[in-house]
Amino acid sequence: MIASEFHSITFVGPSTSAYLIVRRPCLSALTGCFDAVSNAARERDCRRPVLSETPISDSGQFLIDYSPSWSSIKMRIGFIGAGKMAQALARGLINSGRIGAENIIASSPKRDYQFIDQCKTLGLTTTHDNSEVVHKSDVIVLAVKPIHVSKVTSEIAPALSREQLVVSIALGITIRNIESLLPTKSRVVRVMPNTPAVVRAGASAFAMGSACRDGDAEIVKDLLSTVGFAVEVPEVQIDPVTGLSGSGPSYMFAAIEGLADGGVKVGLPRDLAIKLAAHTLYGAAKMVLETGVHPAQLKDDVQSPGGSSIYGMHKLETGGLKGILIDAVEAATNRSRATGDKALPRDFRNAEMEKKIEEEKTASNPNNQLL
Ligand SMILES: NC(=O)C1=CN([C@@H]2O[C@H](COP(=O)(O)OP(=O)(O)OC[C@H]3O[C@@H](n4cnc5c(N)ncnc54)[C@H](O)[C@@H]3O)[C@@H](O)[C@H]2O)C=CC1
Numbered sequence: 001m002i003a004s005e006f007h008s009i010t011f012v013g014p015s016t017s018a019y020l021i022v023r024r025p026c027l028s029a030l031t032g033c034f035d036a037v038s039n040a041a042r043e044r045d046c047r048r049p050v051l052s053e054t055p056i057s058d059s060g061q062f063l064i065d066y067s068p069s070w071s072s073i074k075m076r077i078g079f080i081g082a083g084k085m086a087q088a089l090a091r092g093l094i095n096s097g098r099i100g101a102e103n104i105i106a107s108s109p110k111r112d113y114q115f116i117d118q119c120k121t122l123g124l125t126t127t128h129d130n131s132e133v134v135h136k137s138d139v140i141v142l143a144v145k146p147i148h149v150s151k152v153t154s155e156i157a158p159a160l161s162r163e164q165l166v167v168s169i170a171l172g173i174t175i176r177n178i179e180s181l182l183p184t185k186s187r188v189v190r191v192m193p194n195t196p197a198v199v200r201a202g203a204s205a206f207a208m209g210s211a212c213r214d215g216d217a218e219i220v221k222d223l224l225s226t227v228g229f230a231v232e233v234p235e236v237q238i239d240p241v242t243g244l245s246g247s248g249p250s251y252m253f254a255a256i257e258g259l260a261d262g263g264v265k266v267g268l269p270r271d272l273a274i275k276l277a278a279h280t281l282y283g284a285a286k287m288v289l290e291t292g293v294h295p296a297q298l299k300d301d302v303q304s305p306g307g308s309s310i311y312g313m314h315k316l317e318t319g320g321l322k323g324i325l326i327d328a329v330e331a332a333t334n335r336s337r338a339t340g341d342k343a344l345p346r347d348f349r350n351a352e353m354e355k356k357i358e359e360e361k362t363a364s365n366p367n368n369q370l371l
């Protein structure tokens with residue numbers, strides 16, 4: 001059964017089957033289409049497609065076998081904070097089939113019992129004790145609100161070893177902030193994911209801390225790629241990423257809602273209008289990613305001279321659609337920066353840290369002279 005076709009790559013079999021077919025003309029330009037093959041293959045749980053050396057049919061089709069390369073994730077993952085983003089990541093990871101729910105633990109205070117109940121439903125191990133998460137994990141994800149980062153880092157610091165990787169997804173909190181709250185040489189990674197990770201269509205960017213080791217970036221990329229697109233960036237880009245893809249799903253849900261409202265206004269039933277709106281965004285995004293054509297060109301291709309779309313577009317531009325989107329990304333980026341700036345200087349130092357800073361000050365200036 002042919003499931004779908006892209007350029008000259010043809011998928012064969014239902015989604016669980018383990019092969020793709022590349023036609024000969026594509027093979028000669030395989031480097032050019034390798035990204036497309038990889039993206040498409042990843043959707044089918046393939047990370048490193050292996051190309052057969054000989055054609056498998058008279059028509060010159062080659063097999064790309066991808067099933068063996070999708071290895072299971074051998075590590076234990078712990079979430080400090082069991083809320084929306086932690087659950088989105090956990091669900092995405094579990095649904096990939098690469099990691100079992102029994103290898104994921106999540107913590108949340110007793111007062112937030114609803115998060116614990118939701119995680120139990122997912123099959124995760126749960127606890128109210130953050131240090132238990134550290135004892136039972138190789139990768140520890142700080143998935144709490146920025147305001148709680150100081151408290152949870154002080155709780156987990158005594159239990160943390162250098163064999164563990166700490167991944168912070170907290171809004172605005174810099175790597176230096178986190179490193180300053182943990183034992184020296186802690187391996188810290190800052191990640192900005194987004195909620196579509198739950199359906200393995202996330203977009204994440206990550207930046208590596210000063211004590212990270214060779215191979216840590218690959219571990220993080222492997223984990224995040226399991227739930228969508230993942231890219232390493234310099235830390236200075238994490239706030240802008242937050243403004244765009246971290247916060248962006250909320251803009252796009254609003255866009256879907258607005259389009260659907262429009263559909264309802266002109267007579268469509270609500271549920272159909274929502275489906276059509278969602279598929280429209282999904283299809284447009286897929287075209288941008290899979291064709292590599294600039295979105296402006298794809299937009300132009302929809303707008304026939306004097307046709308309907310240019311009339312709709314005129315309305316959107318009269319309302320300043322692109323300007324508003326630019327403003328939204330900028331405002332959210334600034335908010336992320338401001339959260340980080342406000343968060344650290346004093347509030348984010350725990351008592352232990354304060355003591356250490358005082359000790360260091362005294363050691364460098366034993367007579368307490370004014371410097
Ligand atoms: N929701 C989103 O789309 C995204 C969120 N983030 C970031 O992820 C972090 C979590 O956000 P959400 O999941 O949306 O929030 P949430 O409110 O759904 O979850 C926060 C979790 O932290 C727990 N918590 C509070 N105090 C705690 C403590 N002392 N120890 C352990 N757990 C504690 C809460 O019980 C809750 O389970 C935030 O820093 C946010 O900026 C990042 C990217 C996207």
Ligand SMILES: O=C(O)[C@@H]1CCC=N1
Nearest residue numbers: 170171242246247248
């Ligand atoms: O709005 C927030 O605070 C979080 C960070 C990025 C998306 N949601």
